[in-house]
Amino acid sequence: MRGPTKTLVVAAALVLGAAAGLTGCDGKEAAGVPAKPIRIAFVPKVAGIPYFEAMNTGGNAAAKQLGVEWTSTGPATVDPAAQASIVRGLVDQRVDVIAIAPNDPKAMAPVISEARTKGVRVITSDTDAPGSDRELFVNQATPDGIGRALTDALMKKMGGAGKYAIVSCGETAENLNAWIAVQRSYTSIRYPRAQLVETVYAGEDKGNATALAKGLMTKYPDLTGLVGECTTSAPGVAEAVRSQQKIGNVFTVGVGTPQVIKPYLLDGSASLSVLWNVESLGYLTAWAGKQVAEGKQLGPTNKVNLELPAIKYDEATKTVLLGDPLLITRENVDQFKY
Template identity: 65%
Template structure:
């Protein structure tokens, strides 16, 4: 489903943002007024789940890109991480004849038929934040390489534990490609770089912070000699820190994770979290919207892409069809207030 090319940046556009409830899903809409009378490209963003700070920040970045690009940005987030909920949303968006779907798959295999159906019906599909590499998605917008995320998390934790001791991981979805890739890197890197350290357990909390806290407490009870916890996703990072705080183990059990800055701020300040390893989440949303428009307009990606003044040289790997936002950000109590999300 291809539309005529439009000017990349519109001089003046009147913007309307609305939040529309659709069934059990969260929905946000940005509609520009276009002087040419040409219908704007419609980009539908489907996060893993609605209502968490991380995907809210991605959504904000996508809205900003839509403002600059003259596109229409729709957000449809499921209220649970049940793969069937994402599948239903994709089918509905195809029925609405959107131009492109940008999805962060909870379960790539479960979502594969819906992605294939969308492509067969002329809807462009890209993955963002986490991939579905065995599907006909056209590009993956990746926040950082698995090697960079995994090694940075381990290094941050080992800096506090002296490069030794027992640690555990509290992840989110069992089938999330990005999280599993990071965990694989962490396991290999720990064995090679820190032979005196040992991962004793990995547990999965879905996308729920309360569950992550309870699971982390259970891990602490099962492993009284534990020295570290990694919160592998933005909901489990505050969960593991809260568990250490609740069990009064600050300074004895150290935590790191991939939490959003303002969510992690109280834990960074009291020491229940040592460091958050993330990336500019709003920029990831911006890059997602930009890549979506490129697909619809039939533009190819180069090895380096000038996306915006803030993203002047985004790399693209043609072999894996992956765009890479950049290297991880290290967020501590000293710089946490530089980030507003």
């Protein structure tokens, strides 16, 4: 037989060259074409509030250092349906990882399953969705640690006795409800002369929290304590005490971001804020998203960066833990710029 013609040899070479040019679909760089960075999309409970803006700052800082893309898109109000719609839109965009702080964990669970079915990795951060198909939860602090810290701080001001109430945010927020459960049980055991009389829900609305706190002080004239369970209700309850001229008579503590709660700490309408480094939580969320996207197995202790050298991971619950809560006072509030 005759050998291949010159034309066939050239054609074969072109085909082989084209095939070689297609390599890189495994995530490695093709010839002269850099691999696309991992895309991580954060979906907070609500857009535009200082807490989630601080998380976004941390996520953006991590993205620059880790070589990933980070975006943040949240609903205008604490609306589970709107949040679910955002997640579905991100799935359609084929992002690599979605990190969600669910407003309603039960409502979000089927949406998470849809995302996973379509090949999008899903983690939760700040708030969990237990029982869902999420792959990992980035937790700021344990419910026990936060609930006890809030209770101890308030009881210190109330002398370990008296009536107090809680102004929370979303009724279905998993993290807030877990903290409240700890506060209720811890109060009954540790402070038997104190009583949690009522818990109300303001959404993520400071003005509504202020109005509800005023209503509680009217309903319970002997109320001496208020807890703002989230970063909008913490300044809200302090504002109510300030406007009703009850500073020194009704004490407030809460989960408030430093620079928002600062004026209330300075005039005494707020006694203390229990929080954590929110920017670090955002950074850890981006880092965890990258590990999940790359299929990396976390160890019991993980070095994230110099500021987060020993992050714990619990395999049983697939939970990454930022650490212990911080106690923010008028003395140390300016250490935090958000």
